[in-house]
Amino acid sequence: MSDREPLIRTTDLSVELGGETILDGVNLTVDRGTFVGLIGPNGAGKTTLLKAVNGSLAPSRGRVEIDGENVHALSSKATSRLVATVPQNTSLTFDFDVRQTVRMxxxxxxxxxxGWRGGDESAVEHALERTRTTEFADRTVSDLSGGERQRVLIARALAQETPLLLLDEPTASLDINHQVRTLELVRELVGEGKTAVAAIHDLNLxxxxxxxxVLLSGGRVVATGPPESVLTEDHLEDAFDANAVVARHPVTGSVYVTALPDRRVGAGGESRGRVHVVGGGGAAARHLYLLSAAGYEVSVGAxxxxxxxxxxxRSLGLETVTVDPFSPVGDEAAAAVAERVAAADCVVVADVEVGSGNLANLxxxxxxxxxxxxxxxxxxxxxxxxxAGGEAYRALRERGVVVSSKEVLAAVSDRLDGDGRGGGDGGRNDGERRADRSEAGTSVDTHF
Structure with missing residues (x-):
């Protein structure tokens, strides 16, 4: 096959299990040397699609090709020379050592x-080295942590020397450190020419x-393409029935999804309350997205x-008090901010830099x-x-609750939804608030 041809092509792929349609007419191509993530709610068909691609599950209709070969017309051994699979479950039924496991x-x-050839041995040693598992190659697999076992299974897959690597929930049950290490490794392998397809439940990873x-829902492909074109609020609502906001991560620049609680609005569609945000320099952008998406009426400025x-x-259609570029907050703008503060049920002051020009906001x-x-x-x-800045900030700190960025929505909800207006812990001091502040009422977990 030409290097310009897709490595994977599925045509009208459908799978039925127990009389139920799990995949329904999936048409998909995966280019060589790419890392493709399968995302979607539980029961969407992600694992079933992986099993159909690796030949272990026969389709009821349609076709799967890898490198131009019809997978389901090949022998198991021939298919295993095209595709290697890393299962979700890292526990093994045998108690071999790591090197023996990779040799499989x-x-x-x-x-x-x-017999065993020199090329076999070099493939095993390369796989151990590439996954950084050589250091415990002589230990039994049962003695390893979940993250270490995951690397061993990836090493076993690498020893197969296939053009395609499939991974089923490779970060499931791993702590964040091992999640990142695992995906960094896969990313490096793809950079070296491997093609990888992984079912991943964490949208942000x-x-x-x-x-x-590839976004799956109900056994069908909802959307495919770069993350920014697939992870849209409309797609997430359609696939997950989720209220979510999509933005750019301020550090990585990647698309970033935050799941929100259901909008709690009145029967007439009224907002949950008015919130004024003091921001600047991009410090408030995330809060504006979240508060607006959560159903609050938001103003911001100056x-x-x-x-x-x-x-x-402006992109969110929020009421905004502005001044000219590089200009200080003058009397007129300060009065406009004061009006909005007075009308607000809660004010959020972002982690802004403060100079004489915007001191009036504080x-x-x-x-x-x-x-x-x-x-x-x-x-x-x-x-x-x-x-003057220190004095203004101390006044805020004495009266307000201090939170991190990820706790803003919960803190606002505590104040405005706890017992009507003025609910939550507004009467307690900052130390007491910090002691028992929780994430109730919101979620930043995107393992939909």
Missing amino acids: GRTPHRSRLG AAHYCDEL LNEGDTDTETA RAAADAEHLVLVEERPFAERNYAGE
């Missing part, structure tokens, strides 16, 4: 009477590591024209009935207004 990957390349995503937060607010926020103060960096590191 050479089975498709050996005849029944053939999938968006960060995969070249393309901001300079051209500021990242200004552009975000002073206006001090009059808020309920105040949420976002603190990711010590204020001293972002205070360019001297003692």
